[in-house]
Amino acid sequence: MTTAPAAPAVLPDGTAGASPYQSYVYAYPHKTAYRELPDRPPLRELWAGESQHALSLYLHIPFCEVRCGFCNLFTRIGGPDGLTTAYLDALDRQAGAVRAALDEGAGFALAAFGGGTPTYLSAAELERLCDIAEHRMGADLRAIPLSVEASPATATADRLAVLAERGTTRLSLGVQSFIDAEARSAVRPQKRAEVEAALGRIRDAGFPVLNIDLIYGIDGQTEASWLRSLDAALAWRPEELYLYPLYVRPLTGLARRGEAESPAQWDTRRLALYRAGRDHLLALGYEQVSMRMFRRAAAPQAGVSEYACQTDGMVGLGCGARSYTSRLHYSFDYAVDATEVRRIIDDYVATPAFDHAVVGRAMTPPEARRRHLVQSLLQAEGLALADYRERFASTPAEDFPAEFAAFAARGWLTEDAHGAATGPADRADRLRLSPEGLAHSDAVGPMLFSPEVRALMAEYEAK
Ligand code: SF4
Numbered sequence: 001m002t003t004a005p006a007a008p009a010v011l012p013d014g015t016a017g018a019s020p021y022q023s024y025v026y027a028y029p030h031k032t033a034y035r036e037l038p039d040r041p042p043l044r045e046l047w048a049g050e051s052q053h054a055l056s057l058y059l060h061i062p063f064c065e066v067r068c069g070f071c072n073l074f075t076r077i078g079g080p081d082g083l084t085t086a087y088l089d090a091l092d093r094q095a096g097a098v099r100a101a102l103d104e105g106a107g108f109a110l111a112a113f114g115g116g117t118p119t120y121l122s123a124a125e126l127e128r129l130c131d132i133a134e135h136r137m138g139a140d141l142r143a144i145p146l147s148v149e150a151s152p153a154t155a156t157a158d159r160l161a162v163l164a165e166r167g168t169t170r171l172s173l174g175v176q177s178f179i180d181a182e183a184r185s186a187v188r189p190q191k192r193a194e195v196e197a198a199l200g201r202i203r204d205a206g207f208p209v210l211n212i213d214l215i216y217g218i219d220g221q222t223e224a225s226w227l228r229s230l231d232a233a234l235a236w237r238p239e240e241l242y243l244y245p246l247y248v249r250p251l252t253g254l255a256r257r258g259e260a261e262s263p264a265q266w267d268t269r270r271l272a273l274y275r276a277g278r279d280h281l282l283a284l285g286y287e288q289v290s291m292r293m294f295r296r297a298a299a300p301q302a303g304v305s306e307y308a309c310q311t312d313g314m315v316g317l318g319c320g321a322r323s324y325t326s327r328l329h330y331s332f333d334y335a336v337d338a339t340e341v342r343r344i345i346d347d348y349v350a351t352p353a354f355d356h357a358v359v360g361r362a363m364t365p366p367e368a369r370r371r372h373l374v375q376s377l378l379q380a381e382g383l384a385l386a387d388y389r390e391r392f393a394s395t396p397a398e399d400f401p402a403e404f405a406a407f408a409a410r411g412w413l414t415e416d417a418h419g420a421a422t423g424p425a426d427r428a429d430r431l432r433l434s435p436e437g438l439a440h441s442d443a444v445g446p447m448l449f450s451p452e453v454r455a456l457m458a459e460y461e462a463k
Pocket of ligand 1: 071151
């Protein structure tokens, strides 16, 4: 599961707001900063001259069997008869148009099916989805890392068999909580027995990497119940775990959540649960990859890929997917509200040709620096200063002195990074967040937004 920020952190003076939970910044800029592109540039123009030897391919399936209360992703509950077929038909048309816009020698180094819930599709439909990726786009799924998201109810043996046979290296299961009452409280009705059965089927299918998503900060969740949930997940020896803080965002099922505790109390509880979960995993030999992601030491990775998220392009297919070239990030319209989501999916399915970008945001050189920082600094391994210098002929501290002074003043940088941020650039070879900085990743990320992106996000009306 991935979750997106619903609202910008408004930080006019460049300092963090009081809450450590401003927004989850996993991509920059967020889609709420995208706007209609008046010139609707042809895809062929957008991709001309782009480095295309190690692209990432993302296919978005905007269907789920339930709508979780915390989720603001672009997805709908189920669909009328024939809609998934029509959606795959549209994906096929879009893949054809995008492939025609790429160079003949374009290659994919990484692939992912996300959503929504890709396993909402039947086994036969998943075969077709893989065919689109392979035959239309030319991605060799058995030769590159392929990550697929699933939910317990849809992780059936027949679907998993298709995914395993087609080369899935990482299966990510959205569990959120192993405690039935907490799952209900997060408006994700499921029984632990169903979750355990799904995990058994996933392990039987033999994917090299199992990821389990869990959420902390749910109403009624205590440190003891959180660690019980974590231990239930650990019993499956997952290669990866994602620990997500709960957010309550506009237009989601939890947006009407009762005020059982004040926002400050909730922040304190989330931070305490984060630390308890992090410390538990570190003590058991897991490595922290980012605020949310933990990897079992010595566990196989989902596959080695030469794709570099800071610089390489991404081809997104489907109505909620983004695509990245070095000069433009583009997508389709974005919504959370059920009626609006249905409208956008219906429009997508009815689109005869997909040879232009319609919604997006230009990636200017200053924004590229911010994006590079966001994509690197929020990882535990931090930012390689040599890479930044090679790409931009400067250091982050020179480019963003106010931001780095604010991070340093809060103790959010490691000692070496502090030196690099405020002194000579060569005092450290990596710029890293301190453990406290990593804990505050959802405040650090928004502090790196440009004023323009902040303004666009602020004026975006959730729909
Ligand atoms: S399964 Fe739940 S969290 Fe995942 S995309 Fe669907 S509604 Fe969102």
